[in-house]
Amino acid sequence: MSLWKIALRSLQYRRLASGLTALSISLGVALVVGVMVIHAVVDQSFKRSAQGYDLIVGAKGSRLELVLSTVYHLGKPIGKVPYDYFLELTEGRFAPEVDLAVPCCLGDNYQGYRVVGTTPDMFNELEYRDGEKYRFQAGENFGWGEYYDAVIGATVARKTGLKVGDTFQPGHGETAEQGEKHSPFTVAGILAPTGTPNDRALFVNIEGFWEIHAHGHYDEEQPAEGEPSSQQHAAEEHAAEEHAADAAGRPDPAESGGAGDSHAGAGDAHSHAPQAHDHGEPQLERHVTAILVRTNTKRMTRAMALPKIINQEADAQAVMPAEEITRLFEGIVGNIQKVLLVFAVLIVIVAGIGMMVSIYNSMSERRHEIAVMRALGARRMTVMSIILLESILLSLGGGALGLLLGHGLVGLLAPSIMENTGVVVHALQFQPIELVLIPGLIAMASVVGYLPALIAYRTEVADSLSE
C-alpha cells in the first residue's frame, strides 16, 4: 500500500470537505484556463487576421482606428482617400513597390454586419492565414463585371440565412438601425469559415458600392438618358466579361469596361484596378476607405521605404497592421489580460489557503489517527509526507477538474465568441502555458500543505494515543 493510496483513502474518508476544497481550487483553475485560452486564441486570431498584405493605406488619422475598421470591422472608418491615390499604388509612382493593392470601401451594413466594397482580388489574391486561401462553402467569388454581386462571410450566412442567389439591401451606416436602404446585391458566394473577422462581413463589388453611393437610394436611381441603368449595365458588363473570359480564358477588362486589370500597364504591380464606370460622375469623385497593400518583395528596400514616403505626404497614411495590433495588445489588451490573469491566480491562491485551513482544521481530529500510524511504525517524515500528498492530491484533483471546467467553459462560450468576434475557439484548444499549471499546483500544494504536515510531524505518539 503506497503512501499515495493512504493519502487518497484519507481524502475519501473526508469526501465532503475534500470535494468542496477541490471544487474551490477547480473554479480558480477554470478561470485561469479560460483567461489563458481565450486570450491566446484572441491574440493569435488578431495577429493572424491581417494576413496576405503588409500595409493598410487610408486617410490620415488614427492608425489604430484605420486597422480596426479595415481588418476587424470595428469602429468607424476614419476617412476616405481619393480613388486616384489607389491608382498611384497600382499604376502610378508607387506601382513598382506594390505587388497587390485591394481597395476597401466602408460605411454600409446589413443587419449590423459590415458591408465592404472591394474587388475580387480580396478573395482571389489574398490569404486569410499563412498559406490558406479563401474557400467558398457555396457559390463563388463575384466577377469583376458583376457589379451587384456579393460574397458573404460564413457567420453572416448562418445568422442572416442568406443563400447563394438571395439578394440583400445594405443600409447606410455601421449599425442596423442606421440609414436608408441601398440597391440590392445578389449573393454570389458564401465563404467557408476562416476564423477571422471576415466571417462577419459582406463583400460587395466596389463598382456596385460606388454606384449605390453615387446614385443614392435604389428607387431614386435613374439611368442617364440613352444609357442603361447601373444594374442593367452591370449585367451587360458581366456578359461582356464572360464573353471575354470564354475567348481568352480569363476576364478581359478592356472589353468589360467596368473593371480593369491594371497590371498590364503598371510595371511590377499586377493588381486589378476598377475602372471609372461611366455614369456621369467623374472618376475623381470616387473614394476608397482603405487599401490593402502587399509590397513587392523583389524591391524590398524601396518597398520598406514606402510607408515612410506615404506618411510624409499629406494625402494618406500607411500603417503596418501587425505593428498596430501588437501595440494594441501590449498597451491595452495585454494589460487587461494580465489583470484578469492576476485575479484568476489570486482566486487559486485563496482556494489554496482554503485548502490549508481545511487540512489544518482536520489535523486536530486526526492527531490520534496520526499517533496510531506512528505507533505502527510510521516515521515522522512518513506522516508528514502523507499530509503533503493529501494536499497535492487535492490540488491535482481540483486542477484536473478546473481544466475540464475551464475548457468546458471555453467550449460553451465558443459560439458566442465566434458570433461576436469571429474568433474560432474550441473547447480542446490547449495552450502550452497550461503545462505550467500542474507543477504550479504541486508547488502551491506543497507550500499550503506544509503547515498541517508540520503538525503531523510534531505529533507526539504517547500523548496523542492517550487522548
Place this chain on the structure above:
Amino acid sequence: MLELRQVTKSFTLPDGSPLHVLDIEHFEAKAGEQVVIVGQSGCGKTTLLHVIAGICRPDTGRVLIDGWDVPVLSEADRDQFRAAKIGYVFQTFNLLPAFSALENVMIGMTFADGRADRDRARMLLERVGLNHRLTHKPAQLSVGEQQRVAVARALANRPKVLLADEPTANIDTGNQQQVIDMLRGACEDENVVLLLVTHSPEVAGQFERVERLEEINRVLVKRS
C-alpha cells in the same frame, strides 16, 4: 529475547518537579513466552509498554529486543524497529477509520518495509475469522471484530514481541476469550513474546507467568 536492565522513566510535572514512573532493575521474557502484567491504574503499565515499543525513551537503562538495544537507536530507527519487530494491540483498537479491515492490516506492513503482503494480511484476517469482512470499514464492524482486526494487524509484520494493552477491556465477555485465545494461539504459532497488560483476574488467571508491576517497579515498591 526481551530484556530490560536498570530502566528508569520519569516525566516532568507542570510545576517542574519530576514524576518517577518506572524503575525496573531487571525484566526478561524468552522467545515465545507469554507474560501478563497486572497492576493498579497509574502504576506505569502503559509507560512500560511504550518504553519497550520505543515510543518513548527511558531515562536510563537498556531495553534489549532480539539483540537490539532500543533506547540507543535514533527516533527514526526506533520507528522502523517498532514497525518490524513489535506488534501492538491497543485497548481501544485504534483502527484507522478511513481504511478497510484488510487495509488496516496492510498499512503496518507499508510502514515496515514499504511493501504490503496482501496474501498474508488476508490469511491473518481469515485466522481471526474475518475473511468475510475484508473490505469492511471499522465503523461497519462490531467491537469484537474490530479488536480481532487489531490482533491481525499486530501480527502482520511477524513481530518478535507483541504488546497488548488491556485488549479485552472494551469488549464483551464472549469476545474477550476469543481475543485472548487468538493472541495466545498466534504468539505460540509464530514464537512471539506476548506481554499482555490486564486488569482482569480471569484473563490473568489463564497465564503461567503473571508479573505484578508493583513488585518489579521499584518506584512503586518505595511508595508502598
